[in-house]
Amino acid sequence: MSSRTLLFVMNSTTPDTEISNMAEMTGRDGTHLTCLLVDPTPTLPAYAYGIPPYGAVNIPDDWQLEVQQAHNAQKTRMNEVEQLLAHHGTSGQVMGTLTASLHVKHQVARCARVSDEAVIANNLRDTPQLLREAISGVLFYSPIGFQVNANTANKPSRIFIAWDSSPPASAAVHAALPYLKHAQEVVIGCIDPVMTAEHDGQDPGADLAAWLSHHGCTVTVSQYPSGEREISDCIQDHARETGADLIVMGAYARARMIQTILGGTTRSMVEQTKVPVFLAH
Numbered sequence: 001m002s003s004r005t006l007l008f009v010m011n012s013t014t015p016d017t018e019i020s021n022m023a024e025m026t027g028r029d030g031t032h033l034t035c036l037l038v039d040p041t042p043t044l045p046a047y048a049y050g051i052p053p054y055g056a057v058n059i060p061d062d063w064q065l066e067v068q069q070a071h072n073a074q075k076t077r078m079n080e081v082e083q084l085l086a087h088h089g090t091s092g093q094v095m096g097t098l099t100a101s102l103h104v105k106h107q108v109a110r111c112a113r114v115s116d117e118a119v120i121a122n123n124l125r126d127t128p129q130l131l132r133e134a135i136s137g138v139l140f141y142s143p144i145g146f147q148v149n150a151n152t153a154n155k156p157s158r159i160f161i162a163w164d165s166s167p168p169a170s171a172a173v174h175a176a177l178p179y180l181k182h183a184q185e186v187v188i189g190c191i192d193p194v195m196t197a198e199h200d201g202q203d204p205g206a207d208l209a210a211w212l213s214h215h216g217c218t219v220t221v222s223q224y225p226s227g228e229r230e231i232s233d234c235i236q237d238h239a240r241e242t243g244a245d246l247i248v249m250g251a252y253a254r255a256r257m258i259q260t261i262l263g264g265t266t267r268s269m270v271e272q273t274k275v276p277v278f279l280a281h
Helices: 016-029 061-087 101-112 122-126 128-141 167-175 177-182 206-214 231-241 264-271
Strands: 005-010 032-040 092-099 117-120 146-148 158-162 185-191 219-224 246-250 277-280
Touching: 005 016, 005 101, 005 122, 016 032, 016 061, 032 061, 032 101, 032 128, 061 092, 092 101, 101 128, 117 128, 122 128, 128 146, 158 167, 158 177, 158 231, 167 177, 167 246, 167 277, 177 246, 185 206, 185 231, 206 219, 219 231, 231 246, 231 264, 246 264, 264 277
Parallel strands: 005 032, 005 117, 032 092, 117 146, 158 185, 158 246, 185 219, 246 277
Antiparallel strands: 146 277
8 A cells, every 4th residue: 555645635624633543544554645625715796796798797805805814724724734744754745725616626636636546534524515526526537536434543354345347336446456455355245236248247246256366355245135225225234244344336337417416326325424435436
């Protein structure tokens, strides 16, 4: 896991304890830590907008002052985060962006493209739109995966892969390979597999198990019926039964436009707080 770069997507209100835990984890692994603070710019008052060519945008002075104050506050927080990294002897850098929520994904993507993995700070759930845009930046505009509920105390020893032979699931497994190779056991779980050559094959999960075995992983394969329950509930239940401390799965296995952003199983797995999840698309 050494010589990797981890992108920690956070904001100015992310607690010091969470940042310190991340710094300690990356320091133990020799991982370079990039902390990216993403904060929304103050909203321009509605009355400031005109309708061209009959009206012009009127930028109020107090809004410009608010923007400058927000920049100053973020800069102060960036300095505090830099001090935390220095205190823990962590190799890293701190970056910040103050932008409209819809542009956050592009700022996150720029950093993600030169990172090996991203971790989303837990408190970003308090700003759902910012969370959605940050995740979109990683999933759809960069080649890496991300974690939520990351365990900063220990590396995962037992990993549950929610496998369905889809490109997103394959992307997640490839991105999570460093964790899989380190784990003591990997459980491949196929929920409601379609046992045809065009879908999951006659023995779902067997081909993935063979490939991971070549990498030295200890692998078992299980196939589960959903019983018409939500897939996210099935994944969590079976991961819990196997004692997994990390779930690896693909995000948006179905066409992206079929689901609303962060919809379906992906949304449920991001919202739950009981187990770490690694997702890629």
